[in-house]
Amino acid sequence: MPKVSEEHREARRRQILDAAWVCFARNGFHKTSMPDVFAEAGLSAGAVYRYFPGKEALITAIAEVSTQQLIDLLDARLAADVLPPPEELLPAIVEDLPATGGTDPAALAPQVWSETMRDPRLAAAVAGMLGDVHLRLTELCRRYQAAGVLDPGLDPGDTARVVIALIQGWIIQWNTMGLAAHQQITAGVRALLARPRNAGQSGQDG
Template sequence: MARVSQEHLDARRRQILDGAAICFARGGFHATSMQDVLKEVDLSAGAVYRYFSGKEELIAAIVGEVLGQVRDGFEEAARSTPPPTPDLLVASVLKRVLASKESLTVDGRPAFPGLVVQVWAETIRNKELSAVLQEGYGTVRAAWTRIVRDYQDAGMMRADVPPEHVARTMMAAAMGFLAQQALFGPTSADDLAHGLRALMSMRDGADTN
């Protein structure tokens, strides 16, 4: 019997995750059954359950993957000396994540932003998913905190603000951008970059006189 290659296994796992993401974005977590996922990916139950035990594990895998992409993007930037400015950094990471999910659509609209909002809502009742999200956001926040310290060390940012506070603010900007995508439709991450750049250019009123 021929062995199945790792490339084939990875492609099948990708197929399942993408199909599940579309189902969840279309109908919501609770209204979506595993039968809906099987129909979407056109696979047998045995083929899908080989990779995932059920909806909860699928959701956790989707969330973990996305947060991993975000964390990796920020950690890669943190290795630069100094890192790119916040406007460029947040926009570039968001562009990369959105581009990796652009094939996922529901009724012609990107499915990913709506899926993100559903995940946030689901964490209120799902302790396991909440733990996955907490851990993932913790790693992203830690990466941002290191970046802010690098800004401060390079004299690019005022040093009297705790790095953790700036990290949470930048994460809030990215999360708010995704929420607006879900509610109001697609916009370019460049819009967020432009807005952040304008805010970064502000000075205290006393400095303008």
């Protein structure tokens, strides 16, 4: 089965990554064995190792794909002409995550963040991608400031960092404590984001 098309190669990679995703979400990175992945992918060991040099590479690739999904989500929002108010948008983004293409990045993200502490290469890759997320959220803050729904005195970069932290904790609590905690956070964020603007109507932001 030689000389195979580029599409074939890409499809195989995808097939393997999808299988890895399923395994990782089910059992975690470290309780997933490579044979688990082979079985899930329906491929032989050699076939998988042709496309990925080892387990670490699989983890890195999964980390990239899952972070990319958040970026795609943000890009889709940023592409719109008008943005919903922040207290609508932020919960919407978090709630959109599980629906992304049938695979839920939120189920793997905590593992990725944890793994960065052991694997400097992964840490660098993740830091880079979180930088991309940060860029987009900074832009979002600027647009909100321009629209007058965010205090123009705030530094958009700093604020974007806070938003990232919030989203990360949101994901963790969803995973750890379930839906109830998630809904509490949603309510809390809504209230926090909604209040200040009303407050400001009578004079702030001058």
